[in-house]
Amino acid sequence: MQLKYLVSACLAGQAVRYDATSNMQHVILQLMQTHDVVTACPEMLGGLSCPRFPAEIQNGQASDVLTGSAQVKDVLGVDVSAEFIAGAQRMLALAQQHKVDVVVLKDNSPSCGTHYIYDGTFTRTKIHGHGVTAALLKQHGFQVISEQDFIDLVQDQL
Numbered sequence: 001m002q003l004k005y006l007v008s009a010c011l012a013g014q015a016v017r018y019d020a021t022s023n024m025q026h027v028i029l030q031l032m033q034t035h036d037v038v039t040a041c042p043e044m045l046g047g048l049s050c051p052r053f054p055a056e057i058q059n060g061q062a063s064d065v066l067t068g069s070a071q072v073k074d075v076l077g078v079d080v081s082a083e084f085i086a087g088a089q090r091m092l093a094l095a096q097q098h099k100v101d102v103v104v105l106k107d108n109s110p111s112c113g114t115h116y117i118y119d120g121t122f123t124r125t126k127i128h129g130h131g132v133t134a135a136l137l138k139q140h141g142f143q144v145i146s147e148q149d150f151i152d153l154v155q156d157q158l
Helices: 026-034 062-067 081-097 132-139 147-154
Strands: 004-008 036-040 055-058 071-074 102-105 116-118 126-128 143-146
Touching (some): 004 026, 004 081, 026 147, 036 081, 055 116, 062 132, 071 081, 081 132, 102 132, 102 147, 143 147
Parallel strands (some): 004 036, 102 143
């Protein structure tokens, strides 16, 4: 039985990042040719525009954002937590609807970070942590990995 994937749209070459670029990974494009892959961007699903101001989690971790005790704010100080939570919930709905086996997300993102996120100071300082979408999907039992984890797993298989 072939695995089904949910993948960050930026990794599939879609220009949906905050700066209207992508993080295209050729291994993801190869995966899309041979497997059932759903692509989506939680920030876009949550109603944010493209391009948009960079945002970071402040005053806590992703789990705190989900409970309302921390925020995701953009570089201008605008609280975009509601959009990040809405996008995470829509990604969860997609994962459930398509019965995906593996979710591949872009590390370092305030939505999709699986190992690292930025520290909330907009100084490009990384800390261990999860993005809001990654945290919600993990809370619901989905296998969530970063693009580098995926590349490391399949480098000889595709």
